[in-house]
Amino acid sequence: MSESTSEGGVTRAKVAEHVSETVEKRARWACYLSLVALGFIGWSLISQKPLPVIFAMTIGQLLGTLSLLLFLGSIALDVRARYKIKRTDLMPSSLPPSKQKD
Amino acid sequence: MLWHSPCSADHARGEVRRRAPSHARGIVTFDFPHLLNLGALICAAASAVVLLWYLIRRPPLNRSTRVWLFAGLGPLPIAAAMAGNVSNLEVTKKREFCGSCHVMVPYTDDVKNPESPGLAAKHSKNKWFGDESCYTCHADYGMFGLVVTKIGGMHHVWDYYTDDWDAPGHRPPKLYKPYNNASCTQCHASSGPREPLEHKVHKAGIESGAVGCGKVGCHGPPHRVREHAVVPEKVEGAKL
Numbered sequence: 001m002s003e004s005t006s007e008g009g010v011t012r013a014k015v016a017e018h019v020s021e022t023v024e025k026r027a028r029w030a031c032y033l034s035l036v037a038l039g040f041i042g043w044s045l046i047s048q049k050p051l052p053v054i055f056a057m058t059i060g061q062l063l064g065t066l067s068l069l070l071f072l073g074s075i076a077l078d079v080r081a082r083y084k085i086k087r088t089d090l091m092p093s094s095l096p097p098s099k100q101k102d
Numbered sequence: 103m104l105w106h107s108p109c110s111a112d113h114a115r116g117e118v119r120r121r122a123p124s125h126a127r128g129i130v131t132f133d134f135p136h137l138l139n140l141g142a143l144i145c146a147a148a149s150a151v152v153l154l155w156y157l158i159r160r161p162p163l164n165r166s167t168r169v170w171l172f173a174g175l176g177p178l179p180i181a182a183a184m185a186g187n188v189s190n191l192e193v194t195k196k197r198e199f200c201g202s203c204h205v206m207v208p209y210t211d212d213v214k215n216p217e218s219p220g221l222a223a224k225h226s227k228n229k230w231f232g233d234e235s236c237y238t239c240h241a242d243y244g245m246f247g248l249v250v251t252k253i254g255g256m257h258h259v260w261d262y263y264t265d266d267w268d269a270p271g272h273r274p275p276k277l278y279k280p281y282n283n284a285s286c287t288q289c290h291a292s293s294g295p296r297e298p299l300e301h302k303v304h305k306a307g308i309e310s311g312a313v314g315c316g317k318v319g320c321h322g323p324p325h326r327v328r329e330h331a332v333v334p335e336k337v338e339g340a341k342l
Contacts, residue, residue, distance in 0.1 A: 024163055
């Protein structure tokens with residue numbers, strides 16, 4: 001944040017901070033979801049009975065897929081935000097007016 | 103008396119050993135579902151370690167952390183789920199699995215009984231599919247064939263958990279629809295030089311399904327469980 005003194009710099013730093021917070025939060029959620037999914041899958045592997053098997057193959061897979069999507073989505077968000085920030089570095093006026101006021 | 107010969111049991115055992123499918127026990131000493139199971143567990147554990155490491159240590163989300171997280175959220179759990187599915191689907195074909203709901207236990211007990219004269223019991227002794235005999239004869243039942251697409255197969259599970267099968271005088275399980283003779287004819291051509299007269303007489307009925315192969319008077323009853331017509335008290339550890 002060496003440029004935090006410049007007007008645009010404060011905005012960019014804040015945006016960047018917000019983005020990275022969101023990204024980290026989503027990544028953590030992806031981990032929680034995935035751990036629950038792994039719990040179901042692990043349960044079915046240890047006790048191959050009707051209910052565990054059904055849960056693993058339904059809820060387990062659903063949560064597992066969601067967690068991966070959430071993680072990939074958050075990375076995409078991050079990449080896009082970085083790209084935008086970089087671009088506004090070149091063209092400061094292109095930041096939305098509301099954010100420029102901060 | 104289609105394929106029966108006095109020495110068929112011993113003979114068949116020798117035969118089967120040579121062309122044993124993966125699930126025949128005792129031939130390939132480590133069995134396939136178990137290996138898969140182990141692999142799946144290892145992948146799941148590795149994935150959990152990565153995820154817990156991230157959650158506990160909270161390293162910055164830099165490139166290498168992302169790669170680790172991706173491995174822990176993508177390939178590792180996917181491998182665990184896929185190996186787990188295969189292994190679980192194998193297991194759902196097993197006789198013991200069918201017996202994990204106590205309503206089914208009279209049937210699994212009957213086929214386990216070496217003295218049982220029932221058709222199902224006779225089909226449960228050979229090494230080729232004896233282990234999976236219930237599933238083999240009731241395959242269109244396909245409870246877990248493809249869980250997501252065959253939601254209809256969940257009928258049994260639904261019935262099991264929504265009904266009190268232990269209630270005194272509860273009716274025994276019954277077929278949802280008449281037994282499909284095609285399940286028998288997938289293995290038994292039922293025609294040929296030694297074709298019994300009954301088969302010829304009932305040819306049309308057998309093909310249309312009007313005459314069930316497993317009916318009393320033909321080859322049935324397949325299951326000698328009627329003495330258990332009212333499901334006995336819960337079998338220890340059978341439920342879930």
